[in-house]
Amino acid sequence: MTSANEYDRWHRHEAQKEQATEEHLYPWHKTALRLLPNLNNKDVLELGCGRGDFAIVLAEKYRQARIKAVDFSESAIEIAREKARRSSCDVQFEVGDATNLRFSDASFDYVISCECLEHVPKPSKMTKELARVLRPNGAFLLTTENYFNGMLLAWAKCLLTRAAFESGSGVQSHENFFLYWHVKRLLQAAGLHIEHMESNHFQWLLLPRVAPSRLCTEQFTRAFWNRLFRPFGRHFTYVGTRVA
Numbered sequence: 001m002t003s004a005n006e007y008d009r010w011h012r013h014e015a016q017k018e019q020a021t022e023e024h025l026y027p028w029h030k031t032a033l034r035l036l037p038n039l040n041n042k043d044v045l046e047l048g049c050g051r052g053d054f055a056i057v058l059a060e061k062y063r064q065a066r067i068k069a070v071d072f073s074e075s076a077i078e079i080a081r082e083k084a085r086r087s088s089c090d091v092q093f094e095v096g097d098a099t100n101l102r103f104s105d106a107s108f109d110y111v112i113s114c115e116c117l118e119h120v121p122k123p124s125k126m127t128k129e130l131a132r133v134l135r136p137n138g139a140f141l142l143t144t145e146n147y148f149n150g151m152l153l154a155w156a157k158c159l160l161t162r163a164a165f166e167s168g169s170g171v172q173s174h175e176n177f178f179l180y181w182h183v184k185r186l187l188q189a190a191g192l193h194i195e196h197m198e199s200n201h202f203q204w205l206l207l208p209r210v211a212p213s214r215l216c217t218e219q220f221t222r223a224f225w226n227r228l229f230r231p232f233g234r235h236f237t238y239v240g241t242r243v244a
């Protein structure tokens with residue numbers, strides 16, 4: 001079974017679980033909404049849009065934005081298109097490979113990608129494609145995993161038992177082991193300038209028969225503590241621009 005087929009199956013399974021859930025936005029989406037500028041009258045691309053929830057939220061908030069969203073899972077795009085139809089949102093959903101986009105150079109003013117890079121077999125190709133389709137001085141926002149925290153124990157267990165890594169939302173076809181400085185270097189090597197970084201979901205420890213949420217701080221209320229513990233956040237957000 002190919003990686004795309006595996007993600008088709010995973011997305012169908014996750015969509016069934018979501019039917020009883022009202023909100024499908026995750027903490028990284030909420031961080032992105034807080035950090036994004038006004039996208040009205042901008043050409044916007046979301047890479048790895050999954051089942052389309054975030055792209056639809058963006059379309060509802062920025063009615064004058066021209067939003068395209070891609071994912072390499074045909075099942076995910078089918079679900080996203082149906083959601084957009086029901087909500088009457090103007091989003092152009094397309095099946096596409098984040099490491100080999102079909103868009104021309106300098107096509108977009110803003111590129112967004114949430115929790116996609118860690119599932120791409122060749123992440124450097126994705127960051128280069130992100131930079132390629134951005135216009136000079138165009139901006140980006142990317143979120144991805146950082147395992148400089150208690151999740152190291154989960155990775156160690158997988159290595160010892162030769163089991164597939166489970167990030168909390170089911171075993172996926174591919175998982176990259178990322179530390180935030182590695183991701184930072186990938187973005188910079190692609191010609192992107194990072195202007196802001198922050199993190200959330202501080203997983204301090206994992207213990208047998210203890211719910212991970214009991215050993216986790218989602219977000220600190222004081223900016224000082226967020227800044228101090230930033231290197232240990234599980235979900236990192238990078239905001240910046242394409243170097244002209």
